[in-house]
């Protein structure tokens with residue numbers, strides 16, 4: 001076998017990824033008997049059988065350890081009417097109780113908040129969590145879900161965007 005090629009430069013990788021459109025979600029969880037959440041785009045379906053999502057959280061954010069401890073999280077895929085909520089959860093403090101004043105939230109099975117009007121929301125328990133470089137990769141088994149009408153909020157190249165038909 002040939003020598004294993006070197007990884008590309010981190011900045012080049014980030015630039016290329018900025019060109020890729022992603023749906024925007026707020027990942028929520030319970031910590032110290034309070035709700036917390038953060039805006040996340042590194043999410044996709046991992047497997048359908050069993051229904052499993054993959055979510056990647058930077059190790060240097062408190063959420064990485066706290067979701068491991070909680071053992072559960074909710075993925076709320078935002079609608080394009082919820083960009084203000086995406087902005088709210090894009091910066092610390094994650095545990096600002098006021099953060100949940102925007103929108104209507106109810107608790108999922110493990111006590112993490114689920115957002116009314118999220119186009120798809122998934123209540124998950126952690127099936128696996130492992131560290132890959134800068135991030136913790138969570139595999140979440142989906143134990144509950146709900147869908148709502150509306151189009152996904154999207155993110156690309158530094159801006160929140162709306163879906164338009166061709």
Ligand SMILES: Cc1cc2nc3c(=O)[nH]c(=O)nc-3n(C[C@H](O)[C@H](O)[C@H](O)COP(=O)(O)O)c2cc1C
Pocket residue numbers: 024037038039040041042043056057058061089090091092094155
């Ligand atoms: C559009 C968008 C997508 C993001 N995606 C991720 C992600 O996939 N994983 C992650 O760990 N942080 C992601 N972040 C960053 C967190 O939201 C942010 O680190 C967190 O809210 C804490 O804020 P701080 O970085 O100011 O401490 C994203 C932020 C934005 C605005």
